[in-house]
Amino acid sequence: xxxxxxxxxxxxxxxxxxxxxxxxxxxxxxxxxxxxxxxxxxxxxxxxxxxxxxxxxxxxxxxxxxxxxxxxxxxxxxxxxxxxxxxxxxxxxxxxxxxxxxxxxxxxxxxxxxxxxxxxxxxxxxxxxxxxxxxxxxxxxxxxxxxxxxxxxxxxxxxxxxxxxxxxxxxxxxxxxxxxxxxxxxxxxxxxxxxxxxxxxxxxxxxxxxxxxxxxxxxxxxxxxxxxxxxxxxxxxxxxxxxxxxxxxxx
Numbered sequence: 316x317x318x319x320x321x322x323x324x325x326x327x328x329x330x331x332x333x334x335x336x337x338x339x340x341x342x343x344x345x346x347x348x349x350x351x352x353x354x355x356x357x358x359x360x361x362x363x364x365x366x367x368x369x370x371x372x373x374x375x376x377x378x379x380x381x382x383x384x385x386x387x388x389x390x391x392x393x394x395x396x397x398x399x400x401x402x403x404x405x406x407x408x409x410x411x412x413x414x415x416x417x418x419x420x421x422x423x424x425x426x427x428x429x430x431x432x433x434x435x436x437x438x439x440x441x442x443x444x445x446x447x448x449x450x451x452x453x454x455x456x457x458x459x460x461x462x463x464x465x466x467x468x469x470x471x472x473x474x475x476x477x478x479x480x481x482x483x484x485x486x487x488x489x490x491x492x493x494x495x496x497x498x499x500x501x502x503x504x505x506x507x508x509x510x511x512x513x514x515x516x517x518x519x520x521x522x523x524x525x526x527x528x529x530x531x532x533x534x535x536x537x538x539x540x541x542x543x544x545x546x547x548x549x550x551x552x553x554x555x556x557x558x559x560x561x562x563x564x565x566x
Contacts, residue, residue, distance in 0.1 A: 316511055317351035317374060317480065322383035324369050343369045345535040346383070351513045353479075355527040356506050358543070359515040360559065366535040367515035368407075371484045374513070375405045388480055388511070401429065403480040404473035406498075411469075414458030418449050418468045421457070422475055429476035436475070443471040447497055463494035470498060481505050483514035487521065499524060519555040531562060538566040 324344040329336045344366045351357040361367045372378045374385050376396030385392045388402045412421060422443075426436035444450050447467045457465060466486075473481070483502065487495035502525055505512050516522055522529065522543070529546050531539040539546065539562060552558035 316353060316386070316388060317357075317513060318384075318386040319350070319370075319374070320348050320384045320386075322347045322370070322373060322385055323381050324373060324378065325381040342535050344373070344380075344532075347532070347535075347537050348383075349530045349537065349540050351511050351528070353511045354506060354509040355512075356502065356525050357511075357513045357528045357530070358522045358526040359513060359530050359532060360517065360519075360522055361515070361532040362517055362563065365532045367532055368484055369535075370532065371405070371482050371513070371515060375403055375482055376400050377405075401476075402478055403482055404476070404478040405482045405484070406469060406473040406486045407484040412457045412465055412472075415456060417456055418444070418453045418471070421468055422471050425472050426475050431476060439475055439477065440471070443474060446501070447471060462489060463491050466490055466494055467497065470501060474501070478510070480511045481513070483512070485515055485517070487516075487518070519559055523555055531559065533563050533566045536566075538562060 322344060323342060323346055325340050325342050328339050328341060330339055347366075347370060349357070359367050359370060369378070373380050373392065374387060376392045376399045379393065387399045390398050390402070392399050416424070422440050423436065426440065431439070444453060447470060449467055449471060452460065452464055457468070481502075483498070486498050490498075499521070502512060502514060514525070526543040529539065529541065529543045530537050546558075547555070550558045552561050
């Protein structure tokens with residue numbers, strides 16, 4: 316379960332030159348509230364720069380909110396971010412993998428960080444490597460891999476400790492169709508396993524494939540928050556993409 320209540324993140328910037336610089340506060344995320352339930356897939360939809368990534372990073376405990384609260388699996392992120400990090404898997408479109416390691420070494424390293432036993436780590440790793448097709452390049456260095464290969468290793472890294480809460484931040488961005496499909500399949504499986512799943516996207520076709528509940532964020536604020544079924548029922552545009560564009564423009 317993820318519960319956000321009036322979550323806000325402000326950044327301070329300086330504009331102007333020399334002694335005429337002025338301090339300006341910008342709310343990247345402004346008073347955001349929503350709830351993600353186990354066994355349902357929650358989509359955070361918005362254009363680039365709308366506030367999706369900042370929201371997800373606060374949920375994951377990577378950055379602290381300026382105000383408001385986020386409760387993840389019963390823990391307030393402001394009071395127990397380390398505990399939250401143990402309970403979540405966070406996948407982004409940026410792999411961030413050490414190029415001199417191979418998949419075996421990378422996943423072993425993260426498995427140990429999560430304090431998995433040798434037996435549990437081996438069993439879980441073999442399952443994920445088979446599922447994602449990593450076995451054929453498990454001894455290859457990251458620096459020699461394609462973007463799709465690296466993202467598969469990132470998925471394994473995200474899921475190695477079998478977390479109850481999964482956060483996917485535009486996970487298919489820039490990937491080939493086959494790799495993107497493997498991620499979509501794993502998101503579906505996570506729902507079947509009754510995990511709490513939230514993913515961000517600006518691609519309506521992905522939302523249509525996966526989404527149970529939907530929030531649309533625009534300029535840091537939530538402009539829609541309801542079930543995806545209700546969103547489709549209330550559509551006035553001829554397709555989902557146009558409906559999304561129209562709602563953003565109206566906001």
